[in-house]
């Protein structure tokens with residue numbers, strides 16, 4: 149038998165006919181019977197999030213005998229409590245924002261009323277349930293993968309246990325992901341708080357939401373919940389939001405949050421949280437903070453904590469498998485191999501880039517390296533990422549500071565988004581594209597784009613970096629008019645103009661004088 153579902157954000161037995169019922173039936177079916185282990189596996193995969201699913205499906209597709217072990221919901225964070233629900237909620241919030249502002253911006257009919265918060269979240273749950281069939285236990289069994297539902301732990305360097313079953317392997321992949329880190333704030337545990345594992349389960353709009361942490365998840369959700377009608381206060385230790393981003397990009401997001409009516413308490417240390425209302429879990433909380441010597445507090449109906457991610461390594465008995473790990477998770481070399489040459493790791497449990505597309509890329513790399521004598525290196529991956537605020541911030545490759553740390557001098561080109569007609573027609577606010585090139589060369593090192601749909605446009609630059617395509621070729625590529633992607637062409641044109649030395653300019657001028 150499989151082990152029963154344990155997940156903090158989920159009713160173990162959602163009501164019949166509900167989207168959550170459909171989802172659980174797909175990704176942790178209560179009637180699932182674990183198979184009998186089939187001798188030694190080519191590959192045992194621990195964890196069925198993106199990294200685990202992609203590894204298992206890819207290896208099985210190539211003919212390997214694969215076992216996949218999941219203790220909670222297949223699909224992992226991305227499907228259940230991460231990318232999918234957050235982007236569903238963000239889409240609803242954009243819709244609400246557009247409806248509210250359309251009269252003023254476009255002369256549209258005025259929108260009135262508070263909106264149906266519960267319906268916005270239920271829409272997300274319906275879509276999530278629908279998507280979940282792709283990650284379902286039955287689908288993976290159909291792909292030839294032995295799916296085990298239960299806790300995986302190592303028995304030794306070449307065997308894993310799930311319940312009473314012993315799975316022996318030639319190779320194993322640890323893909324157990326990460327979870328929300330809980331900061332040691334006095335009173336927080338007793339007061340009760342939300343994380344990404346529980347926030348998408350809200351059925352009622354919290355009137356006041358305090359968000360602790362202004363990283364990508366904190367900013368995305370703060371803005372979305374504000375647009376869905378909550379009074380939102382963000383508390384952040386740094387003096388700005390999105391500290392790891394290009395400072396100009398972070399500044400635009402910060403101003404957008406303020407413009408939406410989010411209250412920002414920056415440069416504060418959260419000292420204590422107390423429950424001031426009833427003891428039912430719905431009561432009021434008060435978040436106490438200090439800025440320098442000044443103390444302040446914020447009242448909230450719910451507190452959402454988003455202060456970073458912690459790798460899931462507990463309970464795996466990694467010592468028995470001779471797999472080294474530390475605070476950053478499972479330690480891997482550039483080929484994603486752990487200290488046990490039979491065991492690899494991929495995704496959030498070991499990667500410094502905690503994104504679904506990186507988990508996916510690492511899984512593909514592991515299949516080649518673990519099973520087919522591949523020599524692929526993680527450091528060769530060109531990694532893009534996006535913060536899905538409004539406007540979005542998309543980045544790929546190196547920031548200027550990374551390049552300098554690596555001893556590479558850079559040329560930087562910045563194009564204001566308002567130089568692009570389509571951006572103006574779309575009514576975009578502040579934004580820009582910034583491209584870093586190796587000094588004096590046509591080699592793109594990295595780029596940051598701030599625009600409403602920056603995530604869609606950044607891939608052109610990702611492809612350019614991956615394929616070694618430079619600005620010369622981008623400038624020679626016809627971009628349809630009017631599109632937002634023209635911002636990339638604008639940057640290439642600007643780069644070209646910068647190449648015109650005074651001597652060349654003089655020579656061209658002289659030629660044109662003669663050529664009349």
Ligand SMILES: Cc1cc2nc3c(=O)[nH]c(=O)nc-3n(C[C@H](O)[C@H](O)[C@H](O)COP(=O)(O)OP(=O)(O)OC[C@H]3O[C@@H](n4cnc5c(N)ncnc54)[C@H](O)[C@@H]3O)c2cc1C
Nearest residue numbers: 195197198199219224225226230300325495496502503504
């Ligand atoms: C709110 C939020 C929004 C996000 N938005 C985006 C986004 O827009 N784009 C993006 O690219 N990324 C996003 N991410 C990050 C993305 O969700 C993760 O990078 C991705 O899920 C990592 O996949 P993974 O397979 O490494 O781990 P996970 O998805 O965490 O999967 C690990 C799986 O292992 C299982 N497991 C753990 N321990 C055991 C055990 N002992 N035995 C068996 N199973 C075990 C877990 O239950 C889990 O299902 C977001 C994350 C959050 C929290």
